[in-house]
Amino acid sequence: MSSPQRPVASAAEFPPTLREVMLRGRWIGMLLLCLVVAGVFAWLGQWQLGRAIDTNPPAPGATEKVLPIDQVVKPGAYLDGPLVGQRAETSGSWVPGDFLVVSSRFNDGVEGYWVTGQLRIAGTAKPTSLAVAIGWAPDEKAAKAAVQRLEKTAEGSVLTVTGRLISDEGPVAPPQDQPARMDRMSPAALLGFWHDTAELDVYRPYLASGAPLGGLDTISSPAPEEHSSVNWLNIFYAVEWAIFAGFAFYLWYRLAKDAWEREVEEFEERNSAAD
Structure with missing residues (x-):
C-alpha cells in the first residue's frame, strides 16, 4: 500500500523572493535605465580624468x-x-x-x-x-x-x-x-x-x-610658479562621477528591495487575516 502523498503547496502560499521581483519586466527596464545613466557618469569621469593629467606640460623655465x-x-x-x-x-x-x-x-x-x-x-x-x-x-x-x-x-x-x-x-x-x-x-x-x-x-x-622708461622703477614681476602636471581637483571630480555611477545601481537595488519588502508584508497580512 502506497503512503499518502503530501499536498503540493501552490506558489500563492509563499511570498516572492527578491530575485523574482528583480527579474520582473518593470525592474529589468529600470536596470537598463540605470545602466545608461551609469554609462554617462562613467564617460564623464573618464573625460574628467583625461583632463586631470597634463601629458605635455611646459618644460621647466619655459x-x-x-x-x-x-x-x-x-x-x-x-x-x-x-x-x-x-x-x-x-x-x-x-x-x-x-x-x-x-x-x-x-x-x-x-x-x-x-x-x-x-x-x-x-x-x-x-x-x-x-x-x-x-x-x-x-x-x-x-x-x-x-x-x-x-x-x-x-x-x-x-x-x-x-x-x-x-x-x-x-x-x-x-x-x-x-x-x-x-x-x-x-x-x-x-x-x-x-x-x-x-x-x-x-x-x-x-x-x-622689464625695462622701465621715463625715470620709473622696474616693475617687480617674478617668474610664475611651476605647477604640477596633475590637477587634483579634476581627479576629485572623476572620483565623484564614479560614485554617482555606483549610486545609480544602488538606487535600483534599493527601490527593488523596497517593492519586495512591501509585497512580503502584504502577503503576511493576508495570511494573518485568513487565519
Missing part, C-alpha cells in the same frame, strides 16, 4: 624664454593658463596722449602707481595695440612727472619692449568723484581712454615691461 608676442597670443585672444607670465617682446611706437596712471600697484610689498602706455605694434596689416605697464612710481606725483617725460619722447620713435604677458585683471567702476581713476590693470578699461581706436585690434593681456 616662461623665461623670450618669444615674439605673436607666437604666444593673438590680438583679441585670451592668454592660455600655462602662458601667463611668459616673457615676450614686440616692437612699436607709443601713442601720444595715452600714457595713463593705474593706482594701487604693489612693488615688493610697497604700494604705488604704474604708468601705462598704448604701444602701436609695428608691421601689422591692421592697426594693433598692446597695453604696456611701463614702470612703477612710489607716489602719484612721480607717476605724473614720468608721464610728462614720456610724452616728450613718444612721437614717432619705434622701440622694442620686453616683459611678461599677464591676463587682464578686469575693469572696476571708479569712485564717483574720480571718474578717471583706475585701480586695476585692464586693457579693456584703458581702451576707453585711448585715442585713435577706430578699427583697432587690441591684445587682451598686457605686458609688464
Whole structure:
C-alpha cells in the first residue's frame, strides 16, 4: 500500500523572493535605465580624468624664454593658463596722449602707481595695440612727472619692449568723484581712454615691461610658479562621477528591495487575516 502523498503547496502560499521581483519586466527596464545613466557618469569621469593629467606640460623655465608676442597670443585672444607670465617682446611706437596712471600697484610689498602706455605694434596689416605697464612710481606725483617725460619722447620713435604677458585683471567702476581713476590693470578699461581706436585690434593681456622708461622703477614681476602636471581637483571630480555611477545601481537595488519588502508584508497580512 502506497503512503499518502503530501499536498503540493501552490506558489500563492509563499511570498516572492527578491530575485523574482528583480527579474520582473518593470525592474529589468529600470536596470537598463540605470545602466545608461551609469554609462554617462562613467564617460564623464573618464573625460574628467583625461583632463586631470597634463601629458605635455611646459618644460621647466619655459616662461623665461623670450618669444615674439605673436607666437604666444593673438590680438583679441585670451592668454592660455600655462602662458601667463611668459616673457615676450614686440616692437612699436607709443601713442601720444595715452600714457595713463593705474593706482594701487604693489612693488615688493610697497604700494604705488604704474604708468601705462598704448604701444602701436609695428608691421601689422591692421592697426594693433598692446597695453604696456611701463614702470612703477612710489607716489602719484612721480607717476605724473614720468608721464610728462614720456610724452616728450613718444612721437614717432619705434622701440622694442620686453616683459611678461599677464591676463587682464578686469575693469572696476571708479569712485564717483574720480571718474578717471583706475585701480586695476585692464586693457579693456584703458581702451576707453585711448585715442585713435577706430578699427583697432587690441591684445587682451598686457605686458609688464622689464625695462622701465621715463625715470620709473622696474616693475617687480617674478617668474610664475611651476605647477604640477596633475590637477587634483579634476581627479576629485572623476572620483565623484564614479560614485554617482555606483549610486545609480544602488538606487535600483534599493527601490527593488523596497517593492519586495512591501509585497512580503502584504502577503503576511493576508495570511494573518485568513487565519
